[in-house]
Amino acid sequence: MVKQRVLSGVQPTGNLHLGNYLGAIRNWVEAQEQYDNYFCVVDLHAITVPHDPAVLADNSYAIAALYLACGIDLTHSTIFIQSHVRAHTELTWLLNCITPLNWLERMIQFKEKAVKQGENVSVGLLDYPVLMAADILLYDADLVPVGEDQKQHIELTRDLVIRVNDQFGTGENSVLKLPKPLIRKDGARVMSLSDGTKKMSKSDPSELSRISLLDPPEAIAKKIKRCKTDPIKGLEFDNPDRPECHNLLSLYQLLSGQSREAVAAECAEMGWGQFKPLLTETAIAALEPIQAKYGEIMGDRTALETILREGRQKAEASAEAVLARVKTALGFSTPL
Numbered sequence: 001m002v003k004q005r006v007l008s009g010v011q012p013t014g015n016l017h018l019g020n021y022l023g024a025i026r027n028w029v030e031a032q033e034q035y036d037n038y039f040c041v042v043d044l045h046a047i048t049v050p051h052d053p054a055v056l057a058d059n060s061y062a063i064a065a066l067y068l069a070c071g072i073d074l075t076h077s078t079i080f081i082q083s084h085v086r087a088h089t090e091l092t093w094l095l096n097c098i099t100p101l102n103w104l105e106r107m108i109q110f111k112e113k114a115v116k117q118g119e120n121v122s123v124g125l126l127d128y129p130v131l132m133a134a135d136i137l138l139y140d141a142d143l144v145p146v147g148e149d150q151k152q153h154i155e156l157t158r159d160l161v162i163r164v165n166d167q168f169g170t171g172e173n174s175v176l177k178l179p180k181p182l183i184r185k186d187g188a189r190v191m192s193l194s195d196g197t198k199k200m201s202k203s204d205p206s207e208l209s210r211i212s213l214l215d216p217p218e219a220i221a222k223k224i225k226r227c228k229t230d231p232i233k234g235l236e237f238d239n240p241d242r243p244e245c246h247n248l249l250s251l252y253q254l255l256s257g258q259s260r261e262a263v264a265a266e267c268a269e270m271g272w273g274q275f276k277p278l279l280t281e282t283a284i285a286a287l288e289p290i291q292a293k294y295g296e297i298m299g300d301r302t303a304l305e306t307i308l309r310e311g312r313q314k315a316e317a318s319a320e321a322v323l324a325r326v327k328t329a330l331g332f333s334t335p336l
């Protein structure tokens with residue numbers, strides 16, 4: 001039986017945090033044997049906001065190394081860097097000419113990021129979801145595992161597929177494959193440590209708001225010690241008046257690998273003074289093996305380069321085939 005195709009990616013902007021891990025990468029790893037997976041480091045997305053050229057390449061390598069450190073296994077998965085496969089930018093252009101402008105102006109992430117950029121909003125920031133659609137469509141992906149925040153972008157990708165197939169498909173022959181989001185309930189929205197109503201994000205100016213996968217134990221301890229809580233004793237999930245309590249319990253549940261019921265029972269009578277050290281210890285223990293593996297992988301640059309070269313070659317084969325299919329459907333002449 002042919003396995004379904006999965007594609008996903010993370011931007012090389014700063015260190016990955018627990019939201020990226022629990023909302024995305026951990027799910028990629030857990031399900032990877034079931035699928036034929038492509039995971040890219042989306043460096044072209046990283047320049048949609050002002051970026052530092054001195055660190056872009058290193059950050060991309062670091063994210064690829066983190067994929068491997070988190071357990072991405074090359075027997076089931078292909079890892080590559082988005083900008084190494086030129087078809088991504090080329091398909092983006094073709095899709096740009098088919099995408100109504102107002103679809104992009106409606107995107108929540110664009111509106112949120114545009115406010116932060118002030119006068120400096122680039123065309124690239126607006127076009128970000130079209131590039132993301134190209135990432136997904138070039139691999140004929142069936143499923144796109146992401147956190148909740150990306151759902152709207154995948155819906156836009158689906159709308160685009162329907163539009164392209166409608167306008168340029170012929171009879172039975174669709175041009176593009178219709179992908180589906182794969183959003184797991186647990187971990188889909190990890191919230192900030194400083195405010196349980198805001199999502200944990202790389203772009204939050206406060207380091208105290210997030211735990212990075214590479215944070216040393218002291219930093220993890222400090223962040224959990226200082227994180228926002230409430231004055232109520234006894235911890236519970238799902239109380240809308242206690243967003244921090246829900247978030248921290250969820251983190252504990254996911255990082256300890258226990259069931260929600262077990263955690264609810266264990267923590268029902270606890271105060272913060274007892275819970276925080278428990279969460280700290282659990283987070284440190286969960287991240288320790290990832291950090292050790294990351295150190296090893298970053299210590300052998302040649303091996304990492306080989307993985308990324310092979311990944312690029314495999315990705316290119318799929319991407320070029322789909323790009324050719326789209327160009328033919330749109331009526332372009334064949335290059336001589």
Ligand code: AMP
Binds near residue numbers: 010145189
């Ligand atoms: P980004 O950091 O924006 O490149 O996101 C990479 C992946 O992590 C995407 O699948 C996001 O949906 C996911 N993600 C980012 N932040 C969070 C969060 N706070 N909670 C859950 N998932 C997240």
Ligand code: TRP
Binds near residue numbers: 009011042045131
């Ligand atoms: N926009 C995604 C994010 O910020 C990253 C991304 C880019 C992506 N291209 C993708 C995710 C393709 C899934 C599939 O999280």
